[in-house]
Amino acid sequence: MPKIFNELLFFKDLNPMSIKIKKIFFRLKFPIILGILWLSCTGCAMQSFLKLPLANQLRTNLTRKIQINILLTHETNFQTAVAVDFLTVHDKELAKLLMATNAKQWFAMKNQIKNDFVSGAAIDLEEREYAAGSVVPPVELPWRNRNTVLFIFADYYVPGLHRYRSTKREELQITFNEKDFTVKPKNEIENQ
Numbered sequence: 001m002p003k004i005f006n007e008l009l010f011f012k013d014l015n016p017m018s019i020k021i022k023k024i025f026f027r028l029k030f031p032i033i034l035g036i037l038w039l040s041c042t043g044c045a046m047q048s049f050l051k052l053p054l055a056n057q058l059r060t061n062l063t064r065k066i067q068i069n070i071l072l073t074h075e076t077n078f079q080t081a082v083a084v085d086f087l088t089v090h091d092k093e094l095a096k097l098l099m100a101t102n103a104k105q106w107f108a109m110k111n112q113i114k115n116d117f118v119s120g121a122a123i124d125l126e127e128r129e130y131a132a133g134s135v136v137p138p139v140e141l142p143w144r145n146r147n148t149v150l151f152i153f154a155d156y157y158v159p160g161l162h163r164y165r166s167t168k169r170e171e172l173q174i175t176f177n178e179k180d181f182t183v184k185p186k187n188e189i190e191n192q
């Protein structure tokens with residue numbers, strides 16, 4: 001047995017079997033270290049090679065969504081474009097604030113809210129502008145948890161709330177008319 005084993009305190013009282021195991025380990029320690037390094041390097045390379053999604057992308061892909069179908073009449077907002085914001089709010093305090101807010105107030109304070117609340121954590125916002133009578137694709141928004149609230153604000157010329165709020169995750173049909181918009185669950189429309 002090499003002298004180094006005799007000098008190490010923790011090897012003095014070992015039985016012959018455990019000494020053989022230690023010898024095998026010390027002979028193989030260099031290949032083991034190389035193997036661990038190789039696996040860690042190839043793991044990084046394999047992730048980029050396979051283009052595995054990052055954690056944020058996985059969370060977004062696994063998040064339930066709400067779909068909003070849009071119908072614009074030729075009379076929408078007196079035949080002019082209308083700015084519409086679709087947002088899902090995941091923060092209770094912000095949801096309470098927005099429940100007491102009309103569309104004009106929302107559009108006035110929107111930039112401050114976007115600065116104060118982290119996008120994707122407390123709020124998800126889709127900002128759109130639609131021309132009267134146009135055909136547009138549906139809007140999809142994430143529905144992260146049971147406290148999520150959907151808000152829709154439309155910037156019409158005429159005064160009014162021009163706001164919709166819902167705590168249910170269901171597919172919706174929104175119709176933009178001359179002076180306001182209407183929202184109905186899609187299953188309600190199919191049953192008519």
